[in-house]
Amino acid sequence: MNQFALEITDLKKTYDSDVVALKGINLSVKEGDFFALLGPNGAGKSSTIGIIASLVTKTAGKVKIFGIDTDENFPEAKRLLGVVSQEINFNNFEKVIDIVTTQAGFYGISLKDSMLKTETTLKRLGLWEKRNEQARTLSGGFKRRLMIAKALIHEPKLLILDEPTAGVDIELRREMWEFLKEINAKGTTIILTTHYLEEAEQLCKNIAIIDYGELVENTSMKDLLSRLDVQGFVLDIDKILDQPPSIPKFPITLEDSSTLNVSIKKDQSINHLFEQLSALDINVLSMRNKSNRLEEMFIEMVNKS
Amino acid sequence: MKRGNEILVSLITLIRKEIKRYLRIWVQTLVPPAVTMSLYFVIFGSLIGPRIGTMDGLDYIQFMIPGLIMMSVITNSYANVVSSFYSVKFQKSIEELLVSPMPNWAILVGFVMGGVSRGVLIGCIVFCVSLFFYPSFTIVNPLLTISVLFLTAILFSLMGFINAIFADSFDDISIIPTFVLTPLIYLGGVFYSINILPDIWRNISMGNPMLYVVNTFREGMLGVSDVSIPFALGMIIFFIIILTSACLLLLHRGVGTRQ
Numbered sequence: 134m135n136q137f138a139l140e141i142t143d144l145k146k147t148y149d150s151d152v153v154a155l156k157g158i159n160l161s162v163k164e165g166d167f168f169a170l171l172g173p174n175g176a177g178k179s180s181t182i183g184i185i186a187s188l189v190t191k192t193a194g195k196v197k198i199f200g201i202d203t204d205e206n207f208p209e210a211k212r213l214l215g216v217v218s219q220e221i222n223f224n225n226f227e228k229v230i231d232i233v234t235t236q237a238g239f240y241g242i243s244l245k246d247s248m249l250k251t252e253t254t255l256k257r258l259g260l261w262e263k264r265n266e267q268a269r270t271l272s273g274g275f276k277r278r279l280m281i282a283k284a285l286i287h288e289p290k291l292l293i294l295d296e297p298t299a300g301v302d303i304e305l306r307r308e309m310w311e312f313l314k315e316i317n318a319k320g321t322t323i324i325l326t327t328h329y330l331e332e333a334e335q336l337c338k339n340i341a342i343i344d345y346g347e348l349v350e351n352t353s354m355k356d357l358l359s360r361l362d363v364q365g366f367v368l369d370i371d372k373i374l375d376q377p378p379s380i381p382k383f384p385i386t387l388e389d390s391s392t393l394n395v396s397i398k399k400d401q402s403i404n405h406l407f408e409q410l411s412a413l414d415i416n417v418l419s420m421r422n423k424s425n426r427l428e429e430m431f432i433e434m435v436n437k438s
Numbered sequence: 439m440k441r442g443n444e445i446l447v448s449l450i451t452l453i454r455k456e457i458k459r460y461l462r463i464w465v466q467t468l469v470p471p472a473v474t475m476s477l478y479f480v481i482f483g484s485l486i487g488p489r490i491g492t493m494d495g496l497d498y499i500q501f502m503i504p505g506l507i508m509m510s511v512i513t514n515s516y517a518n519v520v521s522s523f524y525s526v527k528f529q530k531s532i533e534e535l536l537v538s539p540m541p542n543w544a545i546l547v548g549f550v551m552g553g554v555s556r557g558v559l560i561g562c563i564v565f566c567v568s569l570f571f572y573p574s575f576t577i578v579n580p581l582l583t584i585s586v587l588f589l590t591a592i593l594f595s596l597m598g599f600i601n602a603i604f605a606d607s608f609d610d611i612s613i614i615p616t617f618v619l620t621p622l623i624y625l626g627g628v629f630y631s632i633n634i635l636p637d638i639w640r641n642i643s644m645g646n647p648m649l650y651v652v653n654t655f656r657e658g659m660l661g662v663s664d665v666s667i668p669f670a671l672g673m674i675i676f677f678i679i680i681l682t683s684a685c686l687l688l689l690h691r692g693v694g695t696r697q
Contacts, residue, residue: 148697186537189697208441208539216537222530231458238451239538241444283534 137200138164138291138322139185144194146180146346154180156346157194162339164199164290167317168324169337169354177346178326179219182295186216198291212240215289217280219296225269229260232268233282240287247286254282258312274305281309285316292316293324298332310336334358365423366403368393371416380409394423448540449548456552460518467518467556468563471510475564478506479571482629494631494662503568503575504656505628508590510564512623512651513615515557515591519549519598520611527602532695542689546599546682553595554588561587582667583658589674590651596681603685603694622648627656632664650674 139162146155155177162168172178183189185196187207196203198210223232230251237247255261258278263271268279277297284292294313298306306329313336317323327333333340333354340357342350350357370391377385377393383406386394397403407417460467483499493501526532535545569575577583597614605611626648632640643649650670657663663670689695 183697186533187696188533188536190692208541211537211539214537216533218530218533220530222533224526224529224531226462235451235455236534236538238454239448239535239540241447241539243447244451 136163137161138166138198139324140195140197140200141181141185142195142197144181144184144196145192146177146184146189147192154346155184155192155194158343158346158348160341160348160351162291162322162324164322165317165320166322166324166339167313167337168322169333169340170324170326170343171330171333171340172326172343176343178343179295180346181343182216182293182324182326185293186214187211188216188218212287213290215284215287215292217284217292217294217297219299221276221280223268223279223283226267228265228267229255229271229279230264232279233286236283237286242287250286250288251282254286258282274301277301277305277309281312289321291322291324295326296328297325298327298329306332363396363398366395366397366420367423368395368410368420369418370410371418372414374415378410378413378415380406380413383409444539445541445544448538449544452535452540452545452548453551453555456518456522456548457555459522459552460556467514468560471514471560472563472567475506475510475567476570478502479568483571494633496660496662497572499572500575500660501631501656501662502629503565503572504659505652506568507561507564507587507659508652508655509623509628511557511561511587511591512594512648513619514560515553516594516598516601516615516619518556519553519595520602520605520615522552523549523599523602524605524608524611527605527694528608536695542686546685546689549599550592550595553598554591557591557595558587561591577659578661579658581658583655586651586655586658586671586674589671589678590655593651593674593678593681596678596685599685600681600688603688605694622646623652627652627664631662647673647677 139160141158141160144155144158144160145153147153158177158181160181170178170181180189184191185198185203187203196210199213201210201213203210227235233251233255234244234247237250238244242250251264252261255264258281260275260278260282263275268276271279281294281297284294298309301309310332313323313325323336325333325337337354339353340350341348367388370393373390374387375390377387379385382401384396388394395406397406410417479499479502483502487498487502490498492498526535601611601614625643626646627643628648632643632649635643644665650665650673653663653665654667654670654674657667
């Protein structure tokens with residue numbers, strides 16, 4: 134068994150407009166991993182995915198899918214790969230069932246077999262009842278599910294999802310998370326790009342961050358979060374204040390007259406802060422993270438690069 | 439063997455998808471040529487034709503039938519591929535093909551077969567319509583007729599494919615049919631023999647590729663032609679080979695399909 138589902142070596146991409154999208158990316162994703170590929174808009178995530186999926190031609194470098202070099206045997210590599218693109222990429226005037234069976238046919242699955250696989254896949258994704266509807270009549274969430282059904286119809290070992298939950302409501306997003314966790318647990322390696330960093334933190338074991346076409350981080354989620362030096366907290370208090378309370382070593386600002394923003398370093402005790410506030414006769418009614426932990430780390434790293 | 443079978447299944451899938459596409463919109467794709475050609479037969483064949491007399495020794499309506507069939511085959515095979523392939527680019531559903539293990543040649547064959555099937559089907563419809571106006575029509579050389587029918591449909595499907603590859607907007611897929619194909623077809627001997635033209639215009643007409651397609655088909659159907667048949671057939675096959683190679687090269691390089 135090959136250890137890596139994906140190996141990328143010195144991958145470069147320069148578009149015709151002379152825009153350098155990738156400056157030489159090196160990346161490995163282990164088999165069975167749930168991997169997050171993050172980066173701001175225009176960082177090079179979609180170019181990387183596009184090259185892996187053969188939607189974008191690379192300028193230089195190597196891509197291997199389960200050890201198969203895409204330069205040597207792309208058809209075999211493609212058979213192991215499923216891709217959920219960022220944008221809707223099916224004919225909206227076709228029926229749901231036709232879209233999925235046709236996709237199966239493009240992978241060489243006979244019509245008889247594809248009908249069986251389509252039924253199973255559509256049922257798993259809650260689309261079976263809508264199989265005879267034209268795709269254009271589906272809601273945004275169901276269209277996303279259809280994209281996933283298409284990508285899974287040939288049972289790929291590596292599934293790449295490019296912002297699969299963009300524009301999807303919270304309930305459906307959480308349903309999709311459960312579904313992705315389930316197929317990952319059954320052995321499908323998953324690579325996910327997303328702007329919802331909570332999503333990456335919830336789902337992914339390992340993470341890479343791309344910025345300006347370069348890899349600025351490639352590590353485990355646990356390791357990355359442990360490096361977070363300062364966390365921001367929002368405290369709702371029972372007092373109306375004109376100015377923030379002054380507590381040594383705890384920088385505090387007022388978000389509004391009864392809400393405080395506090396930055397707390399990794400080695401500082403939150404109890405100590407509460408004691409100091411109590412001494413000033415300020416009681417904390419509730420407390421929450423100012424932003425997602427990964428989000429803070431992400432912004433810090435991207436700003437550095 | 440397994441790989442060969444997979445490619446065959448994917449190719450059949452694409453051809454089936456293409457045929458279903460134009461059959462689903464049959465009111466837009468199959469009916470208009472039948473209506474338009476009926477009007478040509480009524481106006482130029484039945485009303486004006488008898489006043490014109492004969493052309494190359496044939497009744498004018500009889501002379502016109504092969505030309506009108508060819509005109510329909512050319513425009514429909516071209517239009518089918520250019521609109522279908524540009525639409526999959528525009529909707530991004532081309533990604534469904536590009537991420538799959540289908541080889542480029544199978545993608546090309548799939549779209550071309552879609553265009554050929556529509557062109558040939560329309561050709562048959564127009565021929566059936568023509569029988570209402572000229573029931574005694576008989577085909578002189580069926581083998582040549584069918585060969586030219588298919589070769590022409592392949593040739594113009596390939597042209598449509600190249601047009602779609604380079605097209606960036608819906609305007610780009612209508613410019614060539616409107617400003618290049620249609621004038622060349624009308625001036626390519628559909629309605630007249632170039633023998634009735636003055637020398638200078640006859641010589642200029644010899645540079646029109648449509649003249650060879652229309653006349654080779656007319657030779658097959660009626661046994662009359664203004665051009666050398668072996669030369670015309672050779673040129674059609676030569677251009678099919680050139681255009682197929684160009685399409686495969688463009689697909690390999692990802693021109694218009696991959697970023």
